[in-house]
Amino acid sequence: MTWPTTESRLVYENAWIRVREDAVTRPDGSDGTYGVVEVRRPAVFVVALTDEDEVVLVTVDRHTVGHSVEVPAGGTDGEDPLRAAQRELAEETGLVAEHWQQVGTMNALNGICRAPEVIYLATGLSSAPGDHDAARTEEGISQVRRIPVPEVLDLVRRGGIDDGETVAALMFALLALGRVR
Numbered sequence: 638m639t640w641p642t643t644e645s646r647l648v649y650e651n652a653w654i655r656v657r658e659d660a661v662t663r664p665d666g667s668d669g670t671y672g673v674v675e676v677r678r679p680a681v682f683v684v685a686l687t688d689e690d691e692v693v694l695v696t697v698d699r700h701t702v703g704h705s706v707e708v709p710a711g712g713t714d715g716e717d718p719l720r721a722a723q724r725e726l727a728e729e730t731g732l733v734a735e736h737w738q739q740v741g742t743m744n745a746l747n748g749i750c751r752a753p754e755v756i757y758l759a760t761g762l763s764s765a766p767g768d769h770d771a772a773r774t775e776e777g778i779s780q781v782r783r784i785p786v787p788e789v790l791d792l793v794r795r796g797g798i799d800d801g802e803t804v805a806a807l808m809f810a811l812l813a814l815g816r817v818r
Contacts, residue, residue: 640664640671653677653712676745676752681722682710682802684740684810685732685759691783692807693762694798695729698777706792707803718755727765728772730781735761741809745802754802756809786816 644660655675663669685693685708692708699705709729713721719737726732738758745752773781784792789807792798798807811817 648672672749674746674750674752676712676750678713678715679718679753679755680710680712680745680802681718681725682708682754682756682806683722683726683759684708684756684806685726685730685734685762686786686810686814687762687783688760689783689785691785692789693730693732694782694784694789694803695773695778696780696782698779704779705800706798707800708806710802710806719757722755722757722759726759727767728769729776729778731765731769731773732762733765734759735763738813740813741806743802743805743809756806758810758813786811 640659641662642659643662645657647655647657649656654677657673657675659671659673661669661671687693694706695709696704696706709725711721711725711729716724719739722737723733726734736759738760739755740758741756743754743756744750745754789798793804793807798804808817
């Protein structure tokens with residue numbers, strides 16, 4: 638099934654996104670308008686797991702929803718996704734990882750967005766060189782925590798983690814670790 642597009646117009650764009658309106662024919666044959674957000678560069682998500690089986694989570698103040706508990710994440714800014722994931726982990730948590738494994742790819746908000754994402758599992762954690770407080774402040778990160786995996790799952794279950802991309806990234810990591818069948 639396809640959505641034939643007869644016309645497309647750019648409504649808005651900045652360094653991170655483009656918004657367009659498409660004149661489409663819906664699957665039922667009727668005509669309509671469809672708004673589409675296109676993320677200009679892929680994003681990366683890092684599930685950082687300590688040797689003590691804890692997930693490193695950040696609490697970030699999001700303009701859209703307020704405080705949100707998430708895995709470290711961000712845009713690739715034109716970089717190789719792995720390099721971007723390594724940068725995001727260091728900036729947001731002050732940590733580096735010895736081992737990196739790409740555990741999945743996904744698209745965010747398929748109904749309105751074209752937003753490719755790459756998920757990594759990072760292990761063998763240690764402190765990153767340098768001071769990362771300024772980067773965390775700029776991003777609105779108020780807290781970096783290490784939470785045991787069972788407690789992270791309980792946070793998801795109770796709605797303490799409600800960022801869909803974080804929930805999906807955790808699922809990819811747990812699948813890769815053989816902890817979910």
